[in-house]
Amino acid sequence: xxxxxxxxxxxxxxxxxxxxxxxxxxxxxxxxxxxxxxxxxxxxxxxxxxxxxxxxxxxxxxxxxxxxxxxxxxxxxxxxxxxxxxxxxxxxxxxxxxxxxxxxxxxxxxxxxxxxxxxxxxxxxxxxxxxxxxxxxxxxxxxxxxxxxxxxxxxxxxxxxxxxxxxxxxxxxxxxxxxxxxxxxxxxxxxxxxxxxxxxxxxxxxxxxxxxxxxxxxxxxxxxxxxxxxxxxxxxxxxxxxxxxxxxxxxxxxxxxxxxxxxxxxxxxxxxxxxxxxxxxxxxxxxxxxxxxxxxxxxxxxxxxxxxxxxxxxxxxxxxxxxxxxxxxxxxxxxxxxxxxxxxxxxxxxxxxxxxxxxxxxxxxxxxxxxxxxxxxxxxxxxxxxxxxxxxxx
Amino acid sequence: xxxxxxxxxxxxxxxxxxxxxxxxxxxxxxxxxxxxxxxxxxxxxxxxxxxxxxxxxxxxxxxxxxxxxxxxxxxxxxxxxxxxxxxxxxxxxxxxxxxxxxxxxxxxxxxxxxxxxxxxxxxxxxxxxxxxxxxxxxxxxxxxxxxxxxxxxxxxxxxxxxxxxxxxxxxxxxxxxxxxxxxxxxxxxxxxxxxxxxxxxxxxxxxxxxxxxxxxxxxxxxxxxxxxxxxxxxxxxxxxxxxxxxxxxxxxxxxxxxxxxxxxxxxxxxxxxxxxxxxxxxxxxxxxxxxxxxxxxxxxxxxxxxxxxxxxxxxxxxxxxxxxxxxxxxxxxxxxxxxxxxxxxxxxxxxxxxxxxxxxxxxxxx
Ligand SMILES: C[S@@+](CC[C@H](N)C(=O)[O-])C[C@H]1O[C@@H](n2cnc3c(N)ncnc32)[C@H](O)[C@@H]1O
Numbered sequence: 001x002x003x004x005x006x007x008x009x010x011x012x013x014x015x016x017x018x019x020x021x022x023x024x025x026x027x028x029x030x031x032x033x034x035x036x037x038x039x040x041x042x043x044x045x046x047x048x049x050x051x052x053x054x055x056x057x058x059x060x061x062x063x064x065x066x067x068x069x070x071x072x073x074x075x076x077x078x079x080x081x082x083x084x085x086x087x088x089x090x091x092x093x094x095x096x097x098x099x100x101x102x103x104x105x106x107x108x109x110x111x112x113x114x115x116x117x118x119x120x121x122x123x124x125x126x127x128x129x130x131x132x133x134x135x136x137x138x139x140x141x142x143x144x145x146x147x148x149x150x151x152x153x154x155x156x157x158x159x160x161x162x163x164x165x166x167x168x169x170x171x172x173x174x175x176x177x178x179x180x181x182x183x184x185x186x187x188x189x190x191x192x193x194x195x196x197x198x199x200x201x202x203x204x205x206x207x208x209x210x211x212x213x214x215x216x217x218x219x220x221x222x223x224x225x226x227x228x229x230x231x232x233x234x235x236x237x238x239x240x241x242x243x244x245x246x247x248x249x250x251x252x253x254x255x256x257x258x259x260x261x262x263x264x265x266x267x268x269x270x271x272x273x274x275x276x277x278x279x280x281x282x283x284x285x286x287x288x289x290x291x292x293x294x295x296x297x298x299x300x301x302x303x304x305x306x307x308x309x310x311x312x313x314x315x316x317x318x319x320x321x322x323x324x325x326x327x328x329x330x331x332x333x334x335x336x337x338x339x340x341x342x343x344x345x346x347x348x349x350x351x352x353x354x355x356x357x358x359x360x361x362x363x364x365x366x367x368x369x370x371x372x373x374x375x376x377x378x379x380x381x382x383x384x385x386x387x388x389x390x391x392x393x394x
Numbered sequence: 395x396x397x398x399x400x401x402x403x404x405x406x407x408x409x410x411x412x413x414x415x416x417x418x419x420x421x422x423x424x425x426x427x428x429x430x431x432x433x434x435x436x437x438x439x440x441x442x443x444x445x446x447x448x449x450x451x452x453x454x455x456x457x458x459x460x461x462x463x464x465x466x467x468x469x470x471x472x473x474x475x476x477x478x479x480x481x482x483x484x485x486x487x488x489x490x491x492x493x494x495x496x497x498x499x500x501x502x503x504x505x506x507x508x509x510x511x512x513x514x515x516x517x518x519x520x521x522x523x524x525x526x527x528x529x530x531x532x533x534x535x536x537x538x539x540x541x542x543x544x545x546x547x548x549x550x551x552x553x554x555x556x557x558x559x560x561x562x563x564x565x566x567x568x569x570x571x572x573x574x575x576x577x578x579x580x581x582x583x584x585x586x587x588x589x590x591x592x593x594x595x596x597x598x599x600x601x602x603x604x605x606x607x608x609x610x611x612x613x614x615x616x617x618x619x620x621x622x623x624x625x626x627x628x629x630x631x632x633x634x635x636x637x638x639x640x641x642x643x644x645x646x647x648x649x650x651x652x653x654x655x656x657x658x659x660x661x662x663x664x665x666x667x668x669x670x671x672x673x674x675x676x677x678x679x680x681x682x683x684x685x686x687x688x689x690x691x692x693x694x695x696x697x698x699x700x701x702x703x704x705x706x707x708x709x710x711x712x713x714x715x716x717x718x719x720x721x722x723x724x725x726x727x728x729x730x731x732x733x734x735x736x737x738x739x740x741x742x743x744x745x746x747x748x749x750x751x752x753x754x755x756x757x758x759x760x
Contacts, residue, residue, distance in 0.1 A: 054749040194499035204505035204528030228505030364619040389458040
């Protein structure tokens with residue numbers, strides 16, 4: 001039976017990523033209204049009105065009760081979206097007109113979707129269409145101005161941003177969670193997570209063990225996505241609380257994984273780690289051995305990825321985990337990783353790198369391109385390395 | 395044949411990584427013979443700083459093992475796409491893991507994904523994509539440079555990736571990819587990405603997908619972003635990502651042993667209080683204000699001025715040396731930033747192709 005959440009339309013009970021401008025939030029589609037905004041100005045939106053539309057559709061908020069500020073969502077067509085954007089741009093420009101420090105920017109007029117479609121209908125060849133849309137916008141400026149007039153919103157309504165309901169993919173989840181509060185994911189910035197995913201060499205069907213706490217299951221969900229149904233992911237946890245419980249309210253749940261992928265995930269308490277049996281030394285080439293062979297990796301704090309390694313954890317790793325437990329973990333610290341670096345180096349760790357990534361976003365607009373004024377100061381440290389064969393350690 | 399499926403024991407024709415240290419890392423293909431400059435087959439021997447390695451001798455060893463050469467030892471690593479990126483033969487500029495990680499994650503590539511790429515270049519990104527899409531996914535990669543196309547196709551074959559990749563010798567700016575409406579993601583690393591952008595949109599599945607373009611220069615980014623918005627692509631985002639690497643080592647730090655010295659200072663007799671007041675440099679302000687509050691402090695005016703002198707000059711005999719007259723030091727674990735590092739690779743521009751977006755090009759591709 002097809003899981004309603006794995007198909008490509010928004011359905012009841014599914015997790016989605018709600019986007020309004022730069023605002024991103026992970027939420028569930030229910031019959032209850034979604035509260036948006038701070039207490040006094042908050043509005044309630046009936047997300048259930050989006051059910052049946054494809055993921056990634058764009059919606060307009062339509063007021064159904066002005067006093068109670070209740071809205072529902074109305075799906076927009078392509079023509080509506082492009083007209084809507086144009087209206088907003090025109091409105092912005094009109095308001096900017098009197099500001100002498102701003103550039104009156106006629107050069108940024110763009111071809112509308114409608115015009116592209118009209119051009120296609122008029123029998124223009126594909127190449128001509130491309131030429132038209134890639135050519136300098138001035139060629140079309142008169143035409144654009146005409147259509148602009150047509151769409152100028154005479155009533156001068158406020159232009160609220162449109163809403164997009166996305167399928168929860170790992171990048172959108174990581175971003176939404178970091179956006180909602182870096183602390184909720186132990187300051188693991190999405191780009192650091194992405195580096196971790198590369199360096200841990202996870203691939204469909206590989207075997208991975210992870211120690212991941214304090215990230216709302218973000219690392220686990222990301223690994224599970226990369227592993228697919230053919231993989232094996234052992235989630236090593238510490239503490240008394242059955243982690244499974246918290247698990248089902250996390251990024252792992254939000255991914256709407258199918259049953260096959262979900263069954264790749266199993267749990268193991270850290271105190272039982274020593275019990276994991278060594279794999280038999282067969283030459284079965286279809287499965288990777290459960291030994292920390294190619295890659296060993298952990299970012300700072302509660303996350304820990306060890307590619308194909310549930311046992312043979314160097315002593316240092318375990319000790320480190322305990323340190324972290326005693327001391328409130330924080331992904332922003334690098335000192336624990338420096339110590340771990342040294343310990344792992346003495347336990348067969350080679351090709352070790354301690355690093356951090358620097359991420360900067362840019363505003364790109366004609367004549368107004370510059371890096372964003374604010375950027376994140378730190379998104380976690382990452383220690384990567386390769387564990388070599390044991391013979392060497394003696 | 396090592397990139398398709400993990401195995402533990404080195405076989406003939408495997409590609410392996412020979413690691414000595416972080417700057418001396420090499421990719422080797424385990425073969426009996428290689429062609430020399432004159433086109434003759436000669437035994438495959440790798441000449442390293444630490445001596446010669448008969449490459450064939452690696453067959454049967456385990457990945458992760460140590461190999462002893464004449465004057466030093468190295469390790470044999472399994473070739474992950476990250477290690478391949480560091481060791482591959484350069485035919486073009488390539489993308490490195492920092493950017494690659496961002497590209498793969500933000501394009502939402504996973505098992506079974508179908509990806510279109512142009513240009514293939516040296517295949518650095520391609521290898522990382524191929525690992526992530528796995529045997530059930532597919533990569534359609536195009537380059538208009540014949541030699542590069544042939545070299546990449548040959549490499550994929552030797553790496554056992556043939557089943558999950560199709561290479562094209564093709565100009566994507568005029569022709570696009572031979573496949574349309576199949577891709578979950580499209581990646582562009584071209585000098586004029588905007589020309590290929592309408593084709594990129596066409597390659598994406600009707601229910602939507604992602605596109606990313608990499609450009610070293612902001613002018614290219616500018617044109618690309620403008621066109622992306624015109625085509626109705628959403629969430630157009632441009633970013634830069636760099637890695638800051640830290641060197642971890644134990645290093646010595648001098649420790650100053652401060653022993654309070656209460657003996658009267660001879661110098662104070664030679665100096666009048668007023669004089670020293672006038673001469674008093676700015677730096678003393680801190681010391682002074684910290685002393686002012688305490689009533690029973692027996693520091694005289696002139697002693698204060700002397701303290702400020704200590705703060706400024708080294709000649710003044712001071713109590714900073716310990717009994718034996720030398721400073722102590724202690725070993726601390728430190729992380730040093732590199733003196734120079736990559737400051738720019740390129741700008742990554744991402745966008746989302748929403749479901750049902752009208753396609754800009756309708757011509758059947760040749
Ligand atoms: C910088 S390289 C790509 C490197 C690649 N991303 C990697 O990581 O190895 C750019 C490549 O694009 C190819 N190229 C440039 N214009 C092209 C076009 N119009 N169609 C197809 N390939 C093109 C060039 O031949 C070159 O090999």
